[in-house]
Amino acid sequence: MVTFILNDETISTGRPSGYSLLDFIRYDMGLTGTKTGCREGDCGACTVLVGTAEGDRVTYISAVSCLMPLVNAHGRHIVTVEGINTDKISTVQQAIVDHSATQCGFCTPGIVMSLTAESLAARKTTPETAVASVSGNICRCTGYKSVEKAAAVIASALSDKQLSDPVSWLVDMGELPAYFLSIAERLSGIPPLPPEPAGARGVGGGTDLMVQKADLLAESEIVTFIDRKGLKGIRDDNGRCIIGAATTISELEHSELLKRQIPDLPSVIQLIASEPVRNMATVGGNIVNASPIGDISVMLLALNADVMITDGRQERTMPLKSLFLAYKKLDMREGEYIRSVVFNCSNDPPLFSFEKVSRRTHLDIASVNSAISLRMNGDTIVECHLSAGGVSPVPLFLNRSSAFLTGRKVTRETLLQANELIQEEISPISDVRGSKEYKRLLLRQLFLAHFLKLFPGRLNLSIDEL
């Protein structure tokens, strides 16, 4: 039985653990404030809060309930728009009313929940972070300007937020109902799920699997990787950065350790999905989904990462670049799962760049993406790892091009010669994201963009060459 707290009520359900939280909320519990839109994580109409106990505190994130299997709700606090009611309208709701940021109202509960999650985050809220928090909420009516104005007012109302304990602060301010203060203790009384059924399908955040196999999962018992021991966290182990496979993309975004390695990581990660999807999506899921355009896989290839794979008893480590055998085919055996990814981290990190082109900047998957890491000795490249997505059946490590660049100076001629080699290494196909010729051109441009970004003013490339 999956057990969790839904608003102020502890719920146990015998529904299959792969059943979607959205359907449970609406059709089993009759809480229709949470809306069904796309059922693919794109529209945000189904956004809820997910609270996870950490000691005597509960940390809340926004999540799309359509992609959350019930198993991932076990032992957590799920809050729908009905669950934030107090005897007055909240500042988030009032700002939406005051700025006409609702018209038909279909998207409004999702927007309210995303902004409430931002209020609950243990970090400073600015107008920019408030707007970013609704990056996963699509509205057909308002034109968004009114939502942006409401977000700015909410940010200003949160200027004194107590970052050490936002939940208590919001309760004290009358912004959240008092029952939130009892949740940590109540969650500690929910026992973990019993041992996992052998052979059951495993899920991370569900943001790929629930899109691809929602109907099948709705009737299946599944197991989750997100609560499996040893699969969480980001740490430095003697100069090796170890990222647990169940670490979410949002956790990458906020990691101080990773920001020291890749200073523009937060802005790079803003190019992936939306905030509620990043709050759920895991590193392991991105790799094992094996999409040729998986952004995290492409970044990790350029970081020369290894993957640690286990069957629960024995562990093996292999370079990530060797894991991808063919389209959606991995060098993993039945029963094995990814435990972590590992790469070098140091006080003197390599230069790193990630570039992505998609049909729209946000909430879209790449037509082509690429990442590179470089170590330099003066003008000379002494180590190079170049990767690309969308140009082959797998996320591709560009072996020959990386070797070619190693030992060479960064000049216009070097880059143009390297591009010729890159074009030999890739095999794009025409599809909905562009023709094969367009993808070849895109990768060439992204490759040059890495160097223009990393070596500003150093390259004499004419507009014709770009």
Ligand SMILES: Cc1cc2nc3c(=O)[nH]c(=O)nc-3n(C[C@H](O)[C@H](O)[C@H](O)COP(=O)(O)OP(=O)(O)OC[C@H]3O[C@@H](n4cnc5c(N)ncnc54)[C@H](O)[C@@H]3O)c2cc1C
């Ligand atoms: C709206 C939307 C936008 C998106 N945008 C992007 C984007 O911009 N860029 C991008 O790269 N992706 C994007 N994605 C895809 C997705 O979010 C990512 O691939 C994500 O990292 C998948 O992780 P997950 O934990 O949700 O995977 P899940 O769906 O839980 O799992 C995917 C597969 O991996 C397996 N798996 C999960 N964890 C492990 C593990 N530790 N060991 C072994 N197997 C495992 C599962 O069994 C399953 O087969 C988007 C998805 C949505 C819905």
Ligand code: FES
């Ligand atoms: S219904 Fe659209 S994101 Fe869930």
Ligand code: FES
């Ligand atoms: S108010 Fe109608 S979809 Fe947003």
